[in-house]
Amino acid sequence: MYYITKIIFIFSLLGLAFTGYSQSKITGKIIESDDNTVLEGVEIINLDTQKSTTSKLDGSFEILNEGLYSFNKKGYVVKNLNLIFNQYYIIQLNINPSELNEIIVHANNIPKALKKATASVSIISSKDIKRSNNINFAPILNRAPGVFMQSGALNTNRITIRGIGSRNLFGTSKIRAYFKDIPLTNGSGETNIEDFELASISRFEIIKGPASSIYGAGLGGVIQLKPQNALLNQTHLNTALSIGSFGLIKGVVNINHGSSQNSLRAVYSNTKTDGYRENNAYNRQTFTLNSNHFLNKKNELSFLASYVDLKAFIPSSINETDYLNNPKSAAFTWKQSQGFEDAKRGVFGISWNHDYNSNLKQASSIFTSFKNVYEPRPFNILKENTFAIGMRSRLLGKSKLFSKNLDWTFGGELFRDIYRYKTFENLYQGFPAGTGSVEGNQLSNFKEQRNYYNIFAESNFEASNKTTLSFGLNLNKTTYNLEDNFMASDENPDQSGKFKFKNIVSPKFGVSHLFSKNISVYSSISHGFSPITLNETLLPNGQINTNLKPETGWNVEIGIRGTTLDNRLQFNTSIYRLDIKNLLVSRRTAQDQFIGINAGRTQHDGLELALNYNWLQKESISISSFVNYTSNNFIFKEFTDNTDDFSGNDLTGVPKDIFNAGIDFDSTFGIYGNINYQYVGSMPITDSNSLYSDSYNLTNAKIGYQANINKMLKLNVFFGANNIFDVHYASQILINASGFGGNAPRYFYPGTPVNYFGGINLNYIF
Numbered sequence: 001m002y003y004i005t006k007i008i009f010i011f012s013l014l015g016l017a018f019t020g021y022s023q024s025k026i027t028g029k030i031i032e033s034d035d036n037t038v039l040e041g042v043e044i045i046n047l048d049t050q051k052s053t054t055s056k057l058d059g060s061f062e063i064l065n066e067g068l069y070s071f072n073k074k075g076y077v078v079k080n081l082n083l084i085f086n087q088y089y090i091i092q093l094n095i096n097p098s099e100l101n102e103i104i105v106h107a108n109n110i111p112k113a114l115k116k117a118t119a120s121v122s123i124i125s126s127k128d129i130k131r132s133n134n135i136n137f138a139p140i141l142n143r144a145p146g147v148f149m150q151s152g153a154l155n156t157n158r159i160t161i162r163g164i165g166s167r168n169l170f171g172t173s174k175i176r177a178y179f180k181d182i183p184l185t186n187g188s189g190e191t192n193i194e195d196f197e198l199a200s201i202s203r204f205e206i207i208k209g210p211a212s213s214i215y216g217a218g219l220g221g222v223i224q225l226k227p228q229n230a231l232l233n234q235t236h237l238n239t240a241l242s243i244g245s246f247g248l249i250k251g252v253v254n255i256n257h258g259s260s261q262n263s264l265r266a267v268y269s270n271t272k273t274d275g276y277r278e279n280n281a282y283n284r285q286t287f288t289l290n291s292n293h294f295l296n297k298k299n300e301l302s303f304l305a306s307y308v309d310l311k312a313f314i315p316s317s318i319n320e321t322d323y324l325n326n327p328k329s330a331a332f333t334w335k336q337s338q339g340f341e342d343a344k345r346g347v348f349g350i351s352w353n354h355d356y357n358s359n360l361k362q363a364s365s366i367f368t369s370f371k372n373v374y375e376p377r378p379f380n381i382l383k384e385n386t387f388a389i390g391m392r393s394r395l396l397g398k399s400k401l402f403s404k405n406l407d408w409t410f411g412g413e414l415f416r417d418i419y420r421y422k423t424f425e426n427l428y429q430g431f432p433a434g435t436g437s438v439e440g441n442q443l444s445n446f447k448e449q450r451n452y453y454n455i456f457a458e459s460n461f462e463a464s465n466k467t468t469l470s471f472g473l474n475l476n477k478t479t480y481n482l483e484d485n486f487m488a489s490d491e492n493p494d495q496s497g498k499f500k501f502k503n504i505v506s507p508k509f510g511v512s513h514l515f516s517k518n519i520s521v522y523s524s525i526s527h528g529f530s531p532i533t534l535n536e537t538l539l540p541n542g543q544i545n546t547n548l549k550p551e552t553g554w555n556v557e558i559g560i561r562g563t564t565l566d567n568r569l570q571f572n573t574s575i576y577r578l579d580i581k582n583l584l585v586s587r588r589t590a591q592d593q594f595i596g597i598n599a600g601r602t603q604h605d606g607l608e609l610a611l612n613y614n615w616l617q618k619e620s621i622s623i624s625s626f627v628n629y630t631s632n633n634f635i636f637k638e639f640t641d642n643t644d645d646f647s648g649n650d651l652t653g654v655p656k657d658i659f660n661a662g663i664d665f666d667s668t669f670g671i672y673g674n675i676n677y678q679y680v681g682s683m684p685i686t687d688s689n690s691l692y693s694d695s696y697n698l699t700n701a702k703i704g705y706q707a708n709i710n711k712m713l714k715l716n717v718f719f720g721a722n723n724i725f726d727v728h729y730a731s732q733i734l735i736n737a738s739g740f741g742g743n744a745p746r747y748f749y750p751g752t753p754v755n756y757f758g759g760i761n762l763n764y765i766f
Contacts, residue, residue: 026063028089029297030055030071034202034226035180036292036300036353037104037111039093042073047080057398058358060297075102075113090232090261090294095203097127098614098624101518101561101570105205106224109214109394110407110460115520118460118470118510120559120574122147122610124204131662131674131702133242133720133757134198135250135271138731139700141223142678143660145608145630146208152732152749153275154282155312155341157194158653161208162555162578163604163634164220164530166653167585169734174530174551176218179225180304181365181392182349187417187450187480188533189217193225195308195345199240199252200267200288202228208608209555209578210506210528216413216454216476219528219553219580227290227304230263231256235766244757247274264291276752277315278330279338284310300353306346313340314377317734319744327728327750333378337428342374364393369417380423381439388417394456401461408459419448445485446495452478452531458508466515470524472508477501478531499537501550504529519562526555532584549598553580559608570612578604585641600638602651607631621667628660641687649689652735655681673703685733685747696729696751698722716761726754 030039038059045052047068055061063069063083071079076093083089095103100123101115114121122144132139138151141159149159159165159172168174172191177184185191205224207215215222238254250271257264267288274281286308293301315330316339322329329335349367356362371386394411425440458472480499486492510524529552537545559574585599609629616623634651650656662676678698685691704718731751739745 024064024085026066026083026085026087026089028061028087028091029059030061030073030091030093031059032076032104033092033094033231034229035106036229036302037106039073039076039104042071042076042091042093045070045072056358058355060358075099075104088260088297092229092232095125097125098612098617099563099567099570100125100612101563101572109409109411110396110458112407112460112468115518115561116468116512116514118468118512118522118524119526120146120208120522120524120557120576120608122204122206122208122572124206126202127664129198129201129203131664131676132700133244133250133702133722133759134252135242135244135248135273135757137194137198139676139678139722140198141204141206142658143626143628144204144206144208145610145628145658145660146606147206148630148654148658148680150732150749151194152317153277153280153312153315154273154284155194155310156314156732156749158732159191159193159223160654161206161220162576162606163602163632163651163654164578164580166651167735173533174218175220175223176215177223177225178215179306179347180227180349181351181363182304182347182367182369183388183390183413183415184225184347185218186386186388187415187419187448187452187478187531189531190533191223192345193223195284195286195310195343196225196306197252197267197269197286197288199254199269200228200286200290200306202226209524209557209576210508210526210553214409214456214458214472214474216452216456216474217478217529217531217550219530219551219578227288227306228254228265228267230258230265230290230292232258232263232292233260234258234263236763237766238761238763240759240761242757242759244273245755246276246752247272248757249273250759261294262292264289266290275313275315276755277328277750279313279335279340280315280330282310282312284308284312298355302351302353303349304351305348308343308345310343310345311340312343313338317732317737317746317749319739319746320748321744323730323748323750331746337376337378337426339377340375343371344373345369345371359398361396362393363396364391366391376426376428378426378428380443381426382421382423384419384421386417386419388415390415404464405462406459408457410457412456413454415453416449416451419450421446421448442486444492447483447485449481449483450479452476467511467513470508470510470512472526474506474508476504476506476529478504480537499532499546501531504550504552516562518564518567519560521558521560523558524555528553528555530584536584548584549582551580551582551584553578555579565613568614568617571610573607573609575607576605578606579637580604583636583639585639597641599641600636600647602639603635603637604651605633619668621665623663623665625663626661628658630658632656632658636687639687644688646687646689649687650684652684652687653733655683655695657681670705670707671703672706673701675699675701680729683733684735686736691747693730693733693748696727697725698727698729698751699724712765714763714765716763717759718761719756719758721754721756723752723754727751728753 042055138149141149165174207222240252242250252269289305316334347369351365375382392413399406423443427438427440456474461469478501484495506527508526512522555578557576561572581601611627639646659679664674666672682692700722702720706716729751732749737745
């Protein structure tokens with residue numbers, strides 16, 4: 001009995017010791033809701049005891065008491081949650097649009113607060129996206145100083161950043177874009193983002209100027225589209241219906257379902273409009289799927305898919321006489337042929353994040369995309385399809401150097417796309433008007449294989465508590481392989497061949513310094529380049545011009561950003577010089593044929609300013625305003641095309657000044673609204689500067705009412721108007737247009753006159 005009692009006593013002591021060791025606790029990780037960035041330094045306050053702790057470098061936290069807790073970090077909306085023992089929590093914090101300088105950005109794939117960034121970065125938040133009617137990218141992207149998007153139609157756009165890409169005749173080039181980690185830029189440097197559904201995007205991060213140390217080719221910069229993330233521990237259904245002028249009807253269904261560690265969001269949209277102009281109908285359906293899976297404390301998996309089915313008719317540009325007197329008209333041949341674009345596009349990607357420890361993380365993604373297009377045009381019918389595949393992987397680490405913090409990333413990106421395109425005769429002219437396009441004999445048959453790889457490294461070194469130094473380096477290799485599968489003849493020489501760029505090394509150096517807790521100055525020097533498209537390398541005799549050189553350039557800038565006046569005023573301003581050599585010029589040799597030549601160099605001097613001011617911030621009402629200003633002094637430093645010397649002229653297709661301003665108000669009694677104003681200066685249309693577009697002023701407004709019908713159902717109704725004062729303007733210009741067959745050059749895409757929209761939004765929380 002004595003021994004039994006002794007054994008029981010010993011086991012009781014061990015049990016007490018074990019119980020003490022395994023005391024109940026609460027653990028978890030804090031991340032940003034938009035892109036799952038871990039958030040360190042989040043203050044976690046027990047609202048009963050007022051005791052607090054903070055999240056660690058990897059966003060993790062540990063709490064020993066149950067209760068109601070507040071999660072608070074500057075730049076993010078405060079979140080209150082009731083936490084219980086023996087649970088692992090993943091806490092998602094939403095961005096506060098009023099404190100964007102404080103949020104974490106991925107400007108160089110090393111997460112850090114915007115106010116410490118060494119590059120010029122603009123954030124377009126969800127609040128900015130919702131200002132308009134969620135139809136057109138242009139008024140949204142034009143909110144960012146230094147960025148200018150022209151929109152001739154919903155499917156006809158050109159984006160420039162600091163003047164780069166202005167000479168591209170159709171579409172956007174020399175600017176890179178990513179949908180999360182998936183490249184939206186093809187192997188020739190051309191980018192298309194306007195077909196994505198705005199309701200599926202939470203924000204844009206725009207890096208202005210060369211960012212080649214991380215992203216490779218792209219002189220103008222990088223546009224990152226952050227998809228609306230799937231939210232944990234929430235299930236809701238959001239439906240929206242909008243109607244408007246010119247037959248606009250748009251419906252959106254947004255579904256989110258999340259458990260404690262898995263979540264999924266699906267967004268479907270259908271947009272239809274007859275368009276303002278002739279031959280201008282537009283019909284687009286999109287589906288976006290985004291899921292997050294926190295497998296355990298060290299591994300996270302996410303899946304992203306987007307599909308677009310588009311049919312959009314093309315009115316094209318018109319001459320000056322029609323622009324002034326009959327702006328609703330389509331170009332005659334495009335109307336007669338009923339030219340249109342029928343496109344199906346998809347992007348898919350899987351990302352895996354693994355934490356080796358609190359100081360080392362790996363982020364990897366594999367992706368694929370496709371694009372199939374059928375486009376009858378007056379001069380031929382184009383059939384094209386593209387299939388791309390690639391991967392991107394990087395290590396992110398935290399180290400010490402001279403006892404100072406060193407954050408670094410090292411990785412690579414591989415990309416290959418195969419582009420097949422054929423053209424056929426368009427026989428519409430031989431048939432009654434209005435019968436549309438009829439396919440004739442084949443005119444061409446090409447296959448392009450385009451490959452590149454980037455190897456990159458970048459680091460942020462905290463030389464002191466206030467000063468951060470950034471170093472970066474990128475190695476890029478780009479190759480093209482062209483197969484001409486059309487029967488060769490004297491009139492159609494075999495154009496097969498290969499084109500290889502030399503290895504291009506692009507360095508970057510930057511520094512930021514905190515003058516105070518809220519104000520910082522930054523400066524950077526960076527190198528970049530833009531690839532040549534295969535079409536530009538082809539000569540009329542069928543040979544590939546191996547003497548062409550890619551455009552390269554250096555960007556030097558200095559800027560200051562911060563908050564003042566008791567954090568009511570946010571400001572960000574920068575001045576820069578971007579010097580481009582080997583200027584690539586597309587010279588038209590036929591109606592649908594261009595060749596590329598290196599014609600000189602351009603100099604881009606500019607000033608960018610962004611101000612946001614909170615006039616009134618009360619519990620019942622808030623009023624804020626913004627002002628953005630861009631001043632461009634872009635010139636041809638050296639430019640000789642044949643015998644024409646345009647040196648000293650203004651760069652074609654870019655306005656001298658762009659000014660944006662607006663006022664937003666919100667209230668607890670449900671009424672909200674905004675009014676926005678934009679001024680765009682005149683633009684040179686020809687390299688000789690003999691013709692300029694007129695400057696113009698646009699004013700848009702939106703007002704709405706939102707209310708909680710009950711605990712589960714929220715209502716939002718809204719009404720708005722664009723171009724309130726019915727200004728006649730050119731929403732896009734076609735530079736250096738040529739007239740064929742004695743016809744006047746078609747320079748102008750008429751902008752839409754005053755137009756109205758309204759809608760209703762219902763959000764049901766399960």
